[in-house]
Amino acid sequence: MMKSFFSRIALGLALGLSLAAAPIAQAAPYDVVDPVQPSDTPGKIEVLEFFAYTCPHCKSIEPLVEKWTPTLPDGVVFKPVPVAFNASMQDLQKLYYTLEALDRLDLHAAVFHAIHDQHERLFKADAIIDWAAAQGLDRQAFIDTFNSFGVKTRVMRADELAKAYHIDGTPSFAIGGRYVTSPSHTGTYQGAIDEADKLVKQILANGE
Template sequence: MSYASLLSRTFASLVLGCMSLLFLMPAQAQTAKPRYLVLEPAQPSDTPGKSEVLEFFAYSCNHCAAIEPLIEKWRPSLPDNVVFRAVPVAFNASMVDLQKLYYSLESLNRLDLHPKVFKTIHDERKRIFDAKSIIAWAADQGIDRAQFESTFNSFGVQAKVNRANELTKAYKIDGTPTFGVNGKYVVSPSMTGDYQSALDEVSRLLKTPK
């Protein structure tokens, strides 16, 4: 199999991991479709004493790329007692290196490049899905190659990936983007009808008693 064919198959596999959002048509809007799900059992927060919002996302997901600018505008409106955490998910083995990419950027205090990853994959159509291409991309962004590679393969990053996988399972995530609120609620654009209404629903749920 050629390298190009392998990349094509990898890309197809990654895209399948992204939820296919079915937005509500006007006629369907009349139905009493739940705007959120109650998580059972409720999950403890990793930040005790704070309200918590988890964004389950995948860099390969076009809906995650589309909602990212809205999240960047919405986050500053969250109250001071709310902790927002992005959680990269892997629905199959080919997505693990993208989880490591996020946590490597986080560990190196380079999450300013987080939106750039979406742009690279979805706008520039570059398939930075495996370790080799990811490390090369990071070096192109001005990050020291050796430092990034060491971080990418570190125990600390792997531990964060393991925790992300635990959260994905605990919150019963089967598509992205999806939001967990205070360990009790799950919200996604497919439930609310569009991207902004999902964020509005998260804001509303944050005001409910814990």
């Protein structure tokens, strides 16, 4: 970026042009995915939210996500995807998919609250199981699901998706297998939501 900036100045001076006559192009508020990724939900456009429970930005954007997702058009499926940037984060991936399997995603926001507001160290299986039991979940049912083949398979798929979409930060949104946007692209949390919504509508309008 800096090299391009100074090169443009030098070119402008050499041609006797003002800097204003050679504006610097703005970066796009999204990345294009190449190759296009297939949907895991046949016949549906998928919007994937890559998140991590340990990420404070994911906690901050969560209320905006909760407000936005019910407004998504028919034919669009929203799926959170827990990301592990290292092996120590895998148990938190398993926590999300265990809550999903037990039909207790009403506790999704509570996990963010426990980690970031109550400063609970929900990083290892034992602490996670104790926390889940304290929320009223059956301890043995939680353990069995947490360690199940189904949850392990979902974690493996989450890792595959993060790799396929080149996710290196959270929160990030993948839209229709074609685009990725995030607050780092747009500058604000709401900007990322708005850009994701715009891309959804663009894909629907173009029949992509």
